Amino acid sequence: MHVDGVPVHRCLYPAVRADGRAVTTVEGLAGDGGLHPVQQRFLDAQGFQCGFCTAGFVMTTAALDAEQHADLPQALKGNLCRCTGYRAVEDAVRGMTTVEPSVPGRAVGASLPAPAGPRIVTGTERYTFDIDVPGVLHLKLVRSPHAHARIVAIDPSDALAVPGVQAVFTHHDAPERRYSSGRHENPDDDPADTRLLDDVVR
């Protein structure tokens, strides 16, 4: 986000410091409800896949000066795309257009933009944490402190004593049966090697 025009990381910016300052997020970047030129570029080059990182890329790109534009690895380091890479992002930052118009009857094989694109570049697409589920519980997976071990005993009493903890699930609560988390046409492609909660940690 931009605070008084200066780009900062919103996850590191204490909200109390925003008092009395102008805060701009990707939702308000364009101002008039249209698209900021950088948002348009990210649409034109489809500079995203899932779009989770797009708000950060758009807001950072919108704050770059000419010198920073000349050294994108330095200017955009810290903006991480986990889906695909930076080719499409760079195309967007540099203003390339890679999408093609959708012409009825000729859409197959054409480079059509993602339908969610306008929502992604304006920060209005809903992701998991944007969805309000009343009464939702959060699950904390406890990872093994050992590289490989068998659980011989497990005592959940300390965890159950933590305020707000509703339940603790261990391998005692899940079937011993193994299954596969992937399924293909041939079921033998994916061996049944997974237990939901295992007594072997690794």
Add this chain to the structure above:
Amino acid sequence: MDLHTVREWTDVRDAGAWRPGDAWVAGGTSLFSAPAPHLRRLVDLGRTGWEPLVEHGDGRLEIAATCTVARIAAYPVALFGQCCRAFLASFKIWNMATVGGNLCAALPAGPMIALTAALDGECLLLGTDGTTRTLPVTAFVVGAGRTALREGELLRSVTLAAVPSRTAFRQASLSTLGRSAALLVGTRDDTGATALTVTAATPRPLHVRFSAPPTAADVREALGDAVWFDDLHGDPAGGGISPSGSPRRSDRSSRRERLRRRGPVHELLRADQRRGPGRRAAPGAVPADLPARARLLRGQEGLRRR
């Protein structure tokens, strides 16, 4: 990230006495990047109005603890910008992170430590009883994630000596634009007196002086049995530096401060030796015969007049 155990946020001017569970907040970029369940109250230095940079008449520069890295990056001395670009962090972090925060985090790769140690920085510390003391940066940072700060003591500023006529900067990193594995700053005055500051490869800044520019052998001898920091990317078992760059709380100094003779600094020294005495790489050039790791060096412009 949210710090769920914090109950109170107060301006330093209203904070009153220091309490257990207090922490100073300057930029907050380190504080808000890792859990800190021992904290109860954050004492904000953000509205102190401390002048970020005060140039004294004798050439000394006083940097407020709250001066942002962005201000340092914009300072018209090449070494300042070079040290800022040695951060793993993005330029957006520079807009909030402070010089004082980087010193107090005391990470081996903290480039503000390198900058201020190289320029003979003196830290001004304010005690809870109203007394003040000064410490050289090289005595302020005492280990990986450890400083000489006493409980409740506040780093107010660091004052640098006049910038020598020539400075040099070398960084080795395991990845392009990555965190420093070794960061060396050289300074040389008009008499030829030379100082070399080693950080990142050592748990605390090392500062060695020479009456004339040293050879690689001179430097190796001066560094002697320096303790090398070989935990650049953190020990997943719990020691060292976490991936977020924050020091783990458990102190496994015996593991992470092992004596290592073949650290990144020695790669740099070997590289200089191969280049040979009297030969200096052309600006921007990376000699092709250097080991791969040494070729990751940045700042190849050599000793540059500022």
